[in-house]
Amino acid sequence: MAPANMKRPSPSDQAHSLLEWYDRHHRRLPWRLNPGAIAQGERPDPYRVWLSEIMLQQTTVGAVKSYFDAFTARWPTVLDLAAADVDDVMKAWAGLGYYSRARNLKKCADLVAEEFSGRFPDTEEGLRNLPGIGDYTSAAIAAIAFNRPSAVVDGNVERVVTRLHAIETPLPAAKPEIKALVKAMVPTDRPGDFAQAMMDLGATICTPRTPACSLCPLNDGCLAYQSKTQERYPLKLAKAEKPVRIGAAFVVERPDGAILLRKRPLKGLLAGMAEVPTTDWTARQDGADGIDGAPFEANWLPRGVIVHVFTHFELRLSVYHAKLDIPPPQSWWWADQNLLGEEALPTVMWKAVAAAIPSLGKRSGKKKKT
DNA sequence: AAATCGGGGAA
DNA sequence: TTCCCAGATTT
Structure with missing residues (x-):
């Protein structure tokens, strides 16, 4: 020196x-x-x-x-x-x-x-x-x-x-x-x-x-x-602590394995990306797991809770799984399970699907070239 | 100026 | 766990 x-x-x-x-x-x-x-x-x-x-x-x-x-x-x-x-x-x-x-x-x-x-x-x-x-x-x-x-x-x-x-x-x-x-x-x-x-x-x-x-x-x-x-160094202002939001996600699987998806709004978090149906993430701070927020009646099986940390809050989603064949609601669609990696699925939604269908594992097709 | 907006790798 | 990363945009 x-x-x-x-x-x-x-x-x-x-x-x-x-x-x-x-x-x-x-x-x-x-x-x-x-x-x-x-x-x-x-x-x-x-x-x-x-x-x-x-x-x-x-x-x-x-x-x-x-x-x-x-x-x-x-x-x-x-x-x-x-x-x-x-x-x-x-x-x-x-x-x-x-x-x-x-x-x-x-x-x-x-x-x-x-x-x-x-x-x-x-x-x-x-x-x-x-x-x-x-x-x-x-x-x-x-x-x-x-x-x-x-x-x-x-x-x-x-x-x-x-x-x-x-x-x-x-x-x-x-x-x-x-x-x-x-x-x-x-x-x-x-x-x-x-x-x-x-x-x-x-x-x-x-x-x-x-x-x-x-x-x-x-x-x-x-x-x-x-x-x-x-x-x-560098000195930084203290950052606010992250609140926790709770909700439920519903993975619907057709007999041929296809997954029911819909598109998120074009504004806000994960804007315009694909998702499995979920309850909203702010309404439930009461400890309820959200099963009554399902998009329709089915034999919903609980598949555990996934945790995903966003920039300014932590999300805990109870995942439910059902096998069902229905015509998709307006603007929803069935996605081939083998082609999920080509959908606009953000990581949190991939986690939810993988919790319901463990054989899916991690997202494929991104890290390796096809 | 403060809040919003993802996900993962490193220690 | 905590930190923060070749930040930008909106409020």
């Missing part, structure tokens, strides 16, 4: 050290060019950069990979995605979460195809006006795909910078200060690599718990490290 009286590295010194580290620890990812490709004058495909950034919002790299491969195989260009049916896009997104991302993805593809002849805007401002693209994503695409010197700030970068400067302001109030500090670091020659390097540093070295400071290329200028208070 640098002596306390030594001058801290300048922002551009730090950026240089970081890029040196990045070149030695480059991670190969499906949406990333191979090392040295940019030096050869190659540019990433803006469509692939955009798609990966939308998928990666609040989502881990490991969860995204198979979805990215499936999307790019099925829709290789933004024009292909614009030509797709939005319901097919929702089905392909099923399981990845935050489904408004998928709707905005489709809206954005349509807009780029129709208004911009299939070419993404090449500035941060132009990108920022597209659906689903906010402060982070517009900066990231501008830097990575178009070599613009934008300040890219995600959760990783917030952690790195608040530690580097020992910022005492809690998030999210500290965001403007962080943005300004990053802006001062951005190297004009390799802004895209710099952005990805900052995020890689946060993901692999400057981790939330027990960061590997001894391996960090920025440790000699890090105020938190110098005072051994790394894990104190």
Whole structure:
């Protein structure tokens, strides 16, 4: 560690050290060019950069990979995605979460195809006006795909910078200060690599718990490290505790194994996705299991309770199972049990079906390519 | 500024 | 268990 009286590295010194580290620890990812490709004058495909950034919002790299491969195989260009049916896009997104991302993805593809002849805007401002693209994503695409010197700030970068400067302001109030500090670091020659390097540093070295400071290329200028208070940052406001909601789910199985599904409303939680019939999830706080909320009379067999945790509440669904052959009510449908993986079934609904029919197990067809 | 919106991996 | 992840949008 640098002596306390030594001058801290300048922002551009730090950026240089970081890029040196990045070149030695480059991670190969499906949406990333191979090392040295940019030096050869190659540019990433803006469509692939955009798609990966939308998928990666609040989502881990490991969860995204198979979805990215499936999307790019099925829709290789933004024009292909614009030509797709939005319901097919929702089905392909099923399981990845935050489904408004998928709707905005489709809206954005349509807009780029129709208004911009299939070419993404090449500035941060132009990108920022597209659906689903906010402060982070517009900066990231501008830097990575178009070599613009934008300040890219995600959760990783917030952690790195608040530690580097020992910022005492809690998030999210500290965001403007962080943005300004990053802006001062951005190297004009390799802004895209710099952005990805900052995020890689946060993901692999400057981790939330027990960061590997001894391996960090920025440790000699890090105020938190110098005072051994790394894990104190970033400061955050306390979050509210999650309430519990209770309801019941009804898995109806036809003699041939088909499952009765319906579509959720286009607004709100899991908007426009498929579900098995359920009671509503707020009315029952009284401990009743919801059997009287069944969509119709049948020989309902209890199949236990599934628990699913959403962002702001926990859901406990009592699952009931019945074998029945009826004409589906208006706008409901029978889904072939072997093709459930191709329905727009969110994970919580998959859990409910699997509780009633254990042989279904986990969702198939997403992790492996067909 | 606060609430809404999924799901899973890591420790 | 707890944390939080390449956040955006609405209220």
